[in-house]
Amino acid sequence: MCCATAEPVTERFAPSPTGPLHLGHAxxxxxxxxxxxxxxxxxxxxxEDIDRARARPEWEAGISEDLAWLGLRWxxxxxxxxxxxxxxxxxxxxxxxxxxxxSCSCTRRDIEAAASxxxxxxxxxxxxxxLVYPGTCRGRWPGPDTQDSPPEDMALRLSMPEALAALGxxxxxxxxxxxxxxxxxxxxxxxxxxRALRDTCGDIVLARRGLGTSYHLSVVLDxxxxxxxxxxxxxxxFGATQIHVLLQALLGLPVPxxxxxxxxxDAAGRRLAKRDxxxxxxxYREEGLSPADIRRMTGLPAAP
Numbered sequence: 621m622c623c624a625t626a627e628p629v630t631e632r633f634a635p636s637p638t639g640p641l642h643l644g645h646a647x648x649x650x651x652x653x654x655x656x657x658x659x660x661x662x663x664x665x666x667x668e669d670i671d672r673a674r675a676r677p678e679w680e681a682g683i684s685e686d687l688a689w690l691g692l693r694w695x696x697x698x699x700x701x702x703x704x705x706x707x708x709x710x711x712x713x714x715x716x717x718x719x720x721x722x723s724c725s726c727t728r729r730d731i732e733a734a735a736s737x738x739x740x741x742x743x744x745x746x747x748x749x750x751l752v753y754p755g756t757c758r759g760r761w762p763g764p765d766t767q768d769s770p771p772e773d774m775a776l777r778l779s780m781p782e783a784l785a786a787l788g789x790x791x792x793x794x795x796x797x798x799x800x801x802x803x804x805x806x807x808x809x810x811x812x813x814x815r816a817l818r819d820t821c822g823d824i825v826l827a828r829r830g831l832g833t834s835y836h837l838s839v840v841l842d843x844x845x846x847x848x849x850x851x852x853x854x855x856x857x858f859g860a861t862q863i864h865v866l867l868q869a870l871l872g873l874p875v876p877x878x879x880x881x882x883x884x885x886d887a888a889g890r891r892l893a894k895r896d897x898x899x900x901x902x903x904y905r906e907e908g909l910s911p912a913d914i915r916r917m918t919g920l921p922a923a924p
Contacts (some may be wrong), residue, residue, distance in 0.1 A: 629661030630849045631688070633694075634839070636668045637680035639916050640900035641893045644742045644854070644884040646690060647918040649882055652852035654920070656689060664846055665694040670701045686901040689924055701838050707808045708833035710842055712826060720782050720870070721826065723761040724776040730756065745820060748859040752822035753777065753847060776827040780869075784814050787869055796865050799850070800879040802858035812862040820842060821863055840864050844873040855880040884918055 631652040635645060646689045656663040665687065669675040687694075701873060713719050726734075734754045735744040745752040758779060761771075770776050784791045794812040826837045843851065858880045867874050886899075904914060 629656055629659035630664065630847050631656040631661065631852055632664040632666050632846060632848050634668050635675055636671065637685055638674040639679060640673065641683055642899045642901065643914070643918055646901055647884050647912050647920065648881065649687060649692060650690060650852060650915065650920055655757050655852060655879070656849065663692070664692050664848070665698050666842060666846070667698060667700045669750050670833055672702065676797040682902060689905055690841055690914060701842065704838065705832055705844065707841055707845070708831060708838055711837060713918045715771055715826070717764050718786065719764055719838045720762060720779055720786060721770060721776045722758055722779055723771050724757040725775045726756055732861065734817070747820045747822060748863060749824055752820065755823055758823065773829065775829050777823040778826050780818050780821065780823050783866065783870060784817065787911060788868060793871060794865050796861060796875055797877045798880065799877055800881050801855070802880055807856070812865050815867055817862060829838055835862065836863050836867060840867045840871065840873055843876055848876050850879060851876045852879045852881065854883050856883060
């Protein structure tokens with residue numbers, strides 16, 4: 621397993637402009653910013669706006685205002701995923717022509733129905749993307765042997781068996797360096813066994829219908845394009861990292877070091893979401909709190 625170690629350290633914060641930033645976002649952004657500053661490195665802001673139906677200019681403006689108020693500074697121009705669609709299409713085309721993708725017409729309801737059908741007493745398996753896809757569409761639709769490019773009116777899934785076969789012996793060496801900790805306390809050198817990818821991830825979506833990409837594909841391509849060496853994010857994304865390491869190997873991309881951190885939760889122990897407007901940074905600003913107050917509320921040390 622290999623990790624990117626080139627200097628300078630480059631951290632990034634990559635929110636989606638689909639709602640207000642809350643305390644959890646502030647904790648993650650400040651953690652990455654502090655790490656970059658301590659290493660004398662770079663800090664980047666990336667706007668993950670591929671979901672054009674939900675992204676709003678006012679939310680993007682609010683993100684910049686909140687982060688600046690917290691004391692964060694970042695390089696410009698800011699990268700927006702909506703400007704990167706050609707890069708995502710090129711990567712998908714390459715994977716398609718290698719026979720690693722297939723078209724899928726299944727809806728969420730179709731997947732739930734297939735997963736709940738009797739499977740010799742087996743319980744449905746949940747992975748980083750929810751229910752593990754049962755492979756219903758594998759082989760159902762024309763592939764690269766008859767279509768030079770993938771259809772645009774269906775989702776595209778990565779065939780996990782074909783992907784692992786394409787890596788050959790390298791599949792046994794997949795892994796990453798964890799500088800923080802996963803939800804089970806995982807830290808240090810983390811292996812990504814092929815069996816785990818097959819059984820707990822399955823054939824993941826790399827391009828959603830109407831979007832032209834997915835979180836998994838865009839995040840690994842964007843991190844590589846921006847020279848990101850360290851990825852700071854919540855422990856809820858720890859399971860997705862094994863998918864990202866696989867894609868980095870398939871696409872010949874460097875593997876950053878990862879720092880997964882604890883989640884900020886509400887009084888009931890639930891992780892914060894954008895629906896938690898009561899914990900929105902803009903409301904704390906309006907109430908007269910200071911950036912130092914936000915640091916104390918999230919358990920971060922005072923700014924140096």
